[in-house]
Amino acid sequence: MAVFTNVSIEQASAWFANFELGALRDLQGISSGIENSNFFVTLGNTRYVLTLFERLHADQLPFYLGLMKHLASHGVHCPNPLPDRRGQLLGSLNNKPAALVSCLPGQANMNPGPEYCRAVGALLASMHLAARDYPNRLENLRGLSWWRSTAPKVAPFLSPDQAELLQDELELQTQFMQSPLYGSLPTSAVHADLFRDNVLFDEHESEAPVAGAIDFYFAGIDTWLFDLAVTCNDWCINDASGQWQAPLLQAFLQGYRSQREPTADEQKAWPMLLRAAALRFWLSRLFDFHLPRPAELVTPKDPTHCERVLRARRDDVPIGL
Numbered sequence: 135m136a137v138f139t140n141v142s143i144e145q146a147s148a149w150f151a152n153f154e155l156g157a158l159r160d161l162q163g164i165s166s167g168i169e170n171s172n173f174f175v176t177l178g179n180t181r182y183v184l185t186l187f188e189r190l191h192a193d194q195l196p197f198y199l200g201l202m203k204h205l206a207s208h209g210v211h212c213p214n215p216l217p218d219r220r221g222q223l224l225g226s227l228n229n230k231p232a233a234l235v236s237c238l239p240g241q242a243n244m245n246p247g248p249e250y251c252r253a254v255g256a257l258l259a260s261m262h263l264a265a266r267d268y269p270n271r272l273e274n275l276r277g278l279s280w281w282r283s284t285a286p287k288v289a290p291f292l293s294p295d296q297a298e299l300l301q302d303e304l305e306l307q308t309q310f311m312q313s314p315l316y317g318s319l320p321t322s323a324v325h326a327d328l329f330r331d332n333v334l335f336d337e338h339e340s341e342a343p344v345a346g347a348i349d350f351y352f353a354g355i356d357t358w359l360f361d362l363a364v365t366c367n368d369w370c371i372n373d374a375s376g377q378w379q380a381p382l383l384q385a386f387l388q389g390y391r392s393q394r395e396p397t398a399d400e401q402k403a404w405p406m407l408l409r410a411a412a413l414r415f416w417l418s419r420l421f422d423f424h425l426p427r428p429a430e431l432v433t434p435k436d437p438t439h440c441e442r443v444l445r446a447r448r449d450d451v452p453i454g455l
Contacts, residue, residue: 139171139188152225159176160174170187171230184227184232185233192231197354200268204265209264211238212238214235215233216234239336240343244331251370251382252386252388253343254328254333258325258362268322284421288420288424300413321356322358324353324356327353332349333347358400363408363411404454408447415440
């Protein structure tokens, strides 16, 4: 989230007149994230989130909005898109595609203990199971083809050692993703970005109470194992080193297995998907850091963190699911 496109109170009020949700009482830009323009809005007595999509095309957005609707209908706690008076989930504001979704309660926990990791593991598995019958399709836009096209763009900013690391891992992942083992892995629409700042907890409810998952705008069709690897690589590590915190990883995987048991092929592919997840975010953070877009509120994230994670995953003794 960020603010690339400003919205005035007058513009917002006119746009929200298309909804039956009450008068606009407050509009605040959200500074976290780096992809879309996001605002907290209060209509009547209820808070929502307004998103203006900066990179995604209008023809791609029904996939994301429909996925949130689908998951919410299956009992997964996530933002629920709100229709306007015509029943449309997607509109246009300041010449950008725009949507309004419910605002979940709670806050992110950036220093989670095992009980939080266990709860998020169960949440992730429930999302995978709920998405099995989601009919819309959109490939992960930050998948292998994006990695291959982006690597040459960031290469001029890398040291020789970093460039060698990037090239070697990209070649290995390209070969692996053409293998029968990779082709056997379960897939569906997945979140693909369930970092610590994308899960909210409502501390007033119970121990490690998950209020829900947010920010689905990197979702796409991919393997469940990649989604699990992305999440574990953020929730279960020592940030300073990229190494595993064993109690967190154990708890996370226990939570996941409480909802579904990974297949034998997933067990075999796990080490490579952990590396793939680290590579994906190292590349995207390199791209956003060195080739940023102007924004009123934006905080590019440090790419060296994901480089540490990738190096740690390459050095790991194979970690079992």
